[in-house]
Amino acid sequence: MRNPFDTDDRRSFREMVTKFLETEIWPHVDEWDEAGGYPQEINEKVCELGVFGFGIDEKYGGLGFDDQFMRKDVSVEMGRSSAGGLFASVGSRNIMLGPLTELANEEIKLKALPDLMSGKKGGSLGITEPGGGSDVAQMKTIAHRDGNEWVLNGSKTFITGGMQASYFVIGARTGKEGLGGISLFFVEADTPGFTRSAIDKKMGWWTSDTATLYFDDCRIPADNLMGEENKGFYAIMKNFNYERYMMGAQMLGMAKRCFEECVQYSQDRKTFGKSLIEHQVIRHKLADMSAKIDAMDAYLNQVAQLMNDGEMPVAEISKIKFFCSECLESIASEAMQIFGGAGYLRGNAVERIYREVKVMAIGGGSKEIMKDLTVKQLGL
Numbered sequence: 001m002r003n004p005f006d007t008d009d010r011r012s013f014r015e016m017v018t019k020f021l022e023t024e025i026w027p028h029v030d031e032w033d034e035a036g037g038y039p040q041e042i043n044e045k046v047c048e049l050g051v052f053g054f055g056i057d058e059k060y061g062g063l064g065f066d067d068q069f070m071r072k073d074v075s076v077e078m079g080r081s082s083a084g085g086l087f088a089s090v091g092s093r094n095i096m097l098g099p100l101t102e103l104a105n106e107e108i109k110l111k112a113l114p115d116l117m118s119g120k121k122g123g124s125l126g127i128t129e130p131g132g133g134s135d136v137a138q139m140k141t142i143a144h145r146d147g148n149e150w151v152l153n154g155s156k157t158f159i160t161g162g163m164q165a166s167y168f169v170i171g172a173r174t175g176k177e178g179l180g181g182i183s184l185f186f187v188e189a190d191t192p193g194f195t196r197s198a199i200d201k202k203m204g205w206w207t208s209d210t211a212t213l214y215f216d217d218c219r220i221p222a223d224n225l226m227g228e229e230n231k232g233f234y235a236i237m238k239n240f241n242y243e244r245y246m247m248g249a250q251m252l253g254m255a256k257r258c259f260e261e262c263v264q265y266s267q268d269r270k271t272f273g274k275s276l277i278e279h280q281v282i283r284h285k286l287a288d289m290s291a292k293i294d295a296m297d298a299y300l301n302q303v304a305q306l307m308n309d310g311e312m313p314v315a316e317i318s319k320i321k322f323f324c325s326e327c328l329e330s331i332a333s334e335a336m337q338i339f340g341g342a343g344y345l346r347g348n349a350v351e352r353i354y355r356e357v358k359v360m361a362i363g364g365g366s367k368e369i370m371k372d373l374t375v376k377q378l379g380l
Contacts, residue, residue, distance in 0.1 A: 061117030079253025085207030092161025162211025193218030
């Protein structure tokens with residue numbers, strides 16, 4: 001469906017990203033997925049495109065401008081590549097860049113941002129803990145001031161990109177219980193008292209590195225506090241809004257790839273003397289998939305324009321997150337039905353996307369939390 005907000009600049013940017021992914025990533029997705037990793041230089045190649053530089057000043061290696069439609073296009077094409085695990089790891093820097101750019105002091109920004117923008121070093125956001133995920137207000141990791149240092153104790157888990165990251169933005173409790181006692185800190189991977197271990201045997205995102213982080217009397221300079229003490233929750237929530245929107249866009253890309261694969265397969269596959277696509281039941285499945293894809297796309301475009309206008313429509317972003325995940329669940333399931341036994345074999349995009357649907361409905365805030373947040377935002 002035509003995007004009425006499209007421009008020549010957006011189209012050119014999208015075509016550049018698409019060409020790179022189809023040339024440099026698509027041919028290797030199956031191989032890297034089975035290997036459980038990817039070459040380090042991919043980080044730098046992806047970052048060279050500038051896809052993580054939106055809203056970041058050029059002096060730090062950013063683009064010097066922002067555009068939500070271009071952000072959307074990047075995520076759509078990453079989703080369409082079916083390389084979910086790869087872009088979970090490469091893109092883990094993206095969900096910590098907002099707080100780092102807006103809250104860190106100049107010394108930290110000059111040190112970390114050029115490394116992150118170039119892909120030479122990775123970064124991750126540490127919020128989720130073993131005892132709680134979406135319920136950020138129950139955070140147990142603590143930080144207390146000791147002279148000119150902060151001392152962190154606790155742990156974080158399910159941290160995407162956490163094994164290869166050099167820089168972290170970490171949430172820790174510095175005050176009272178609840179939302180008002182959380183602060184954000186900049187932590188480097190070589191800091192004494194910081195360790196990490198890999199989380200393996202995941203259902204999907206095999207290519208991504210996922211970690212549990214440990215802080216045992218981990219001492220960092222007092223200046224590594226990012227923003228105001230006890231005000232970190234509000235920065236986290238703003239960051240989550242961008243993450244949730246981008247996950248919606250990625251799910252759109254995954255849905256598009258499922259549809260493309262189904263069209264091609266149903267044209268090639270013959271049953272009962274005719275192509276699969278000539279059977280009415282298959283044609284109806286494709287019609288339903290296409291309608292859901294158009295609805296996802298239209299929703300994302302409308303909200304992108306609102307965000308470009310300076311709004312942060314929390315309710316709509318929350319609805320995008322759960323709506324897109326439910327659409328993708330349906331589309332991926334139908335794609336598996338169309339592929340039949342062939343879809344159950346490893347080494348194809350439909351099988352991989354089907355495995356990775358569920359993490360999209362959980363990560364960044366579960367769909368149940370998103371629905372609850374939506375109703376609250378509606379004042380009900």
